[in-house]
Amino acid sequence: MLASAFIIGPFFCSRLCAAGAIPEYISRLWPKRWKIDWSSFMNTVPIRYGFLIGFLLVPFFSGSIACAYCDYSFLERLSTGVVFGNIGVVGSTTILTGFFWLVLFGLMTKGGRGYCSFLCPVGSIQSAVHSVGARFGFTYKLRYEKEKCTACSSCVQACPMSALRKEEKEIKYEILNCITCRQCEASCPTAAISYGCGKRGWSTTANAAEHELHPQVQERGHKG
Ligand code: SF4
Numbered sequence: 025m026l027a028s029a030f031i032i033g034p035f036f037c038s039r040l041c042a043a044g045a046i047p048e049y050i051s052r053l054w055p056k057r058w059k060i061d062w063s064s065f066m067n068t069v070p071i072r073y074g075f076l077i078g079f080l081l082v083p084f085f086s087g088s089i090a091c092a093y094c095d096y097s098f099l100e101r102l103s104t105g106v107v108f109g110n111i112g113v114v115g116s117t118t119i120l121t122g123f124f125w126l127v128l129f130g131l132m133t134k135g136g137r138g139y140c141s142f143l144c145p146v147g148s149i150q151s152a153v154h155s156v157g158a159r160f161g162f163t164y165k166l167r168y169e170k171e172k173c174t175a176c177s178s179c180v181q182a183c184p185m186s187a188l189r190k191e192e193k194e195i196k197y198e199i200l201n202c203i204t205c206r207q208c209e210a211s212c213p214t215a216a217i218s219y220g221c222g223k224r225g226w227s228t229t230a231n232a233a234e235h236e237l238h239p240q241v242q243e244r245g246h247k248g
Pocket residue numbers: 166182183184185186187188201202203204205206207208209
């Protein structure tokens with residue numbers, strides 16, 4: 025999982041993780057105007073990695089809270105409790121996990137990936153590994169061509185992880201939130217976003233990405 029995150033990005037999160045897909049699909053049932061876009065009033069990255077540090081440290085002092093509040097563990101406890109009639113396993117942590125995973129961070133959150141954005145240690149580690157891998161030329165990553173971008177915001181709206189934001193006429197990218205689902209690429213009407221190898225993608229500064237994708241821009245800069 026870590027090797028694939030390094031080379032092609034966190035594809036496990038975007039393609040294989042049922043716990044991420046279920047709330048994302050559920051969120052499509054909720055009207056857009058009532059959805060919460062957490063990134064509009066907070067920076068989700070420090071919260072995401074703050075939880076990761078907490079999940080890693082807490083087992084040294086007490087039990088593993090990551091398992092108590094894990095969405096996969098929730099499904100197991102729910103099936104044991106409801107389907108097999110063992111209601112004793114459906115405790116407060118199960119109810120809280122279900123509320124956060126499916127309701128607050130799922131149904132009511134833009135993109136339905138609030139649990140992934142805030143609470144999933146597996147996803148945050150993969151995004152961190154991807155941010156390192158994206159610095160090498162042979163790895164796959166998102167790329168952005170600013171001169172093709174019309175600042176229409178389709179990609180910002182499509183991103184379930186709030187990894188994109190519009191700043192003036194440019195789209196800024198936060199690789200530490202990205203799960204390489206490529207919904208931004210699919211939604212872009214001008215093909216300004218692409219996915220592939222390259223020395224530097226969108227993961228670094230806009231200028232670095234521009235020079236990598238368009239050597240002529242660099243050339244013009246030198247002449248000027
Ligand atoms: S930036 Fe694009 S690839 Fe990354 S999570 Fe958002 S939509 Fe998916």
